[in-house]
Amino acid sequence: MKIAMLGLGKMGGNMTRRLLRSGIQVVGFDFSQDTVNQIASVNGMIPSTSVEDAVAKLDGESPKIVWLMLPSGDPTENQIKDLVPLLNKGDIIVDGGNSNYKHSQRRGAWLAEQGIGFMDCGTSGGIWGLENGYCLMTGATPEVAKVLEPVMKALAHEDHGWAHVGPVGSGHFTKMIHNGIEYGMMQAMAEGLDLLKGKEEFNLDLAQITELWRHGSVVRSWLLDLTAESLKVDQTLENIAPYVADSGEGRWTVVEAVEQGVAAPVLTVALQARFRSQDSKGYSYKLLSLMRNAFGGHAVKTK
Secondary structure, eight states: OEEEEEOOSHHHHHHHHHHHHTTOEEEEEOSOHHHHHHHHHHHOOEEOSSHHHHHHTTTTOSSOEEEEOOOTTHHHHHHHHHHGGGOOTTOEEEEOSOOOHHHHHHHHHHHHHTTOEEEEEEEEOGGGHHHHOBEEEEESOHHHHHHHHHHHHHHBSTTTSEEEEESTTHHHHHHHHHHHHHHHHHHHHHHHHHHHHHOGGGTOOHHHHHHHHTTTOTTOOHHHHHHHHHHHHOSSOTTBOSOOOOOSHHHHHHHHHHHHTOOOHHHHHHHHHHHHHTTOOOHHHHHHHHHHHHHHOOOOOBO
């Protein structure tokens, strides 16, 4: 089996490497030719010099599968439009980025009119997915999902790391809510640790406590694991600016709550806290920034 991967950044590059390890051939393209050459030489990816070249190197595959790992918005929109003339009826485009689910619904309907299959794939696992596998939430027709099953099994965490959750749009919708929950969990953890740090009379060791909580406590989680490991290195966080970015899904989740008329105070406040972090000196915001770096490799703003 052979697919094309367009976008070889932190996520796309590691997903390509994991697919190659599983015996799936990957034709890769990225605007950084150095990145293309590096993955090709070290990991055995088939290099390409353009999108057209990548698709051409899928000749003989039926259907052709092109997986996008691009920034949401115009980059993904434009790439999908540019791909259509290069593909045949029955070929499939997968959007594995963090697109708005409403955009995915619209794109899927338009591609169906062209006779091209579409899958929206919410992808979680961050920079650890290469070794641990990814959590993949997919939206597509049953027919498209069946074709992609070998790819999903290769990428996923063990046997239960992927699911066909529903029709086109549902994969990105599920990932959007996942990220909203992530915001809330991170905020609660950061606020609690901030309170522990503030109790100066006890001189609490946050690295010790977070490590303790990893073993048998109700709040144990992967986020706690990453936080504990980070605090073992440095719990002063003096060189980290209390600035926490938001990548869009948290905002979309809150908008969805408003549209549905569903109360989501924790998710809403967690998003607003990130906005406030841009004008704050709080320790909890430094922790949030540290967590984002730990699980996703997101940049940390330093002083």
